[in-house]
Amino acid sequence: MFAVTERYNFTVIRKFWIRRWFRTLPNYYIVLLINIVFVYFATQEFVLKDTSNFLYFLFLQNSWQAQPNFFIESWSLCIEEWFYILIPVFLLLFSASKKMSLKRKILFPILLFLFAVVLFRFIFVAYADFGWDDIRRIMPIRLNAILFGVLAAFIKFFYNSTWKRVALNLLITGGVLILLLSTLFYFFIMHGGQERSGAYLMKTVFFDLFSIALAFLIPYFSSMKKLKSRFMNSAFIFISTISYSIYLLHVPVLRLIGHLHFAPITTYFLTWIMTIIVSMIVYNLYESPMTKLREKLSKKVDVS
Numbered sequence: 001m002f003a004v005t006e007r008y009n010f011t012v013i014r015k016f017w018i019r020r021w022f023r024t025l026p027n028y029y030i031v032l033l034i035n036i037v038f039v040y041f042a043t044q045e046f047v048l049k050d051t052s053n054f055l056y057f058l059f060l061q062n063s064w065q066a067q068p069n070f071f072i073e074s075w076s077l078c079i080e081e082w083f084y085i086l087i088p089v090f091l092l093l094f095s096a097s098k099k100m101s102l103k104r105k106i107l108f109p110i111l112l113f114l115f116a117v118v119l120f121r122f123i124f125v126a127y128a129d130f131g132w133d134d135i136r137r138i139m140p141i142r143l144n145a146i147l148f149g150v151l152a153a154f155i156k157f158f159y160n161s162t163w164k165r166v167a168l169n170l171l172i173t174g175g176v177l178i179l180l181l182s183t184l185f186y187f188f189i190m191h192g193g194q195e196r197s198g199a200y201l202m203k204t205v206f207f208d209l210f211s212i213a214l215a216f217l218i219p220y221f222s223s224m225k226k227l228k229s230r231f232m233n234s235a236f237i238f239i240s241t242i243s244y245s246i247y248l249l250h251v252p253v254l255r256l257i258g259h260l261h262f263a264p265i266t267t268y269f270l271t272w273i274m275t276i277i278v279s280m281i282v283y284n285l286y287e288s289p290m291t292k293l294r295e296k297l298s299k300k301v302d303v304s
Helices: 002-007 010-043 051-058 072-095 102-127 143-158 160-165 167-189 205-222 230-241 243-258 264-297
Strands: none
Touching: 010 051, 010 072, 010 243, 010 264, 072 102, 072 143, 072 243, 102 143, 143 160, 143 205, 160 167, 167 205, 230 243, 243 264
8 A cells, every 4th residue: 555655545445445345344244143143042142132232233342332242252353444444544634745755644644543542542541441351452442553563564665674674683672572561461460450550551551562562573574484394384374364264263163162061172172173174164165255256346456
């Protein structure tokens, strides 16, 4: 998208949305329906009897409240979908400026959006009575999470030599930061930290620091070449190909196998095996054909 910013318009955005939605929406909606049917047969409760659950069809189930327990793994997808709806439009507002360079047309709205979301989260957390786990799932105050990856892409695109030069240093820094933040999370949250005075920082700054730490890993891993092991290469490609289906299907599979009352270790391995098998079937018979269908509706934007 950076490469087409000079001719950036709503047509570009529309093509981006079509490609994005044909990748994500078909799987999401079929798994949403599977969850509705599963809950009905398992509990005799019709999920849509509660009209607020219709928000799931618009990715708004965690827009101003804690994520409901139903289809709980969908919380992160809501953040992604609304991010990819809002950010392209936000960039478009600045793209027509003739006083700003290409870099500023991209960087300024990104930083402005980042600042606005962070500020809103600080205000929201100060007044809302939500626990840490609920805060991390509320869509409007987590929209900036993906922005750190966008900033990384910006640096890679415009400062590629610097990107490559600092890759190892950032990998080490990011790894150390992740270790420190994970340790802090364990001792603070896992030991009743919700009521401590520092809980405010854990519900605000912690999320951004963790996102930054993860972004620090991108330069190194994005420059990695293929592994020497053909098996490992094939395994990574296979899992990454069906990863979206795995993300959506692992909880329904886990709950279904949980009803069979196997030993915990059996349930664990059986869940993994069945999730991969079902995901592979869904990908080949449904996800892949739906993804290919988008080519008939929108040609890929040339970013070369």
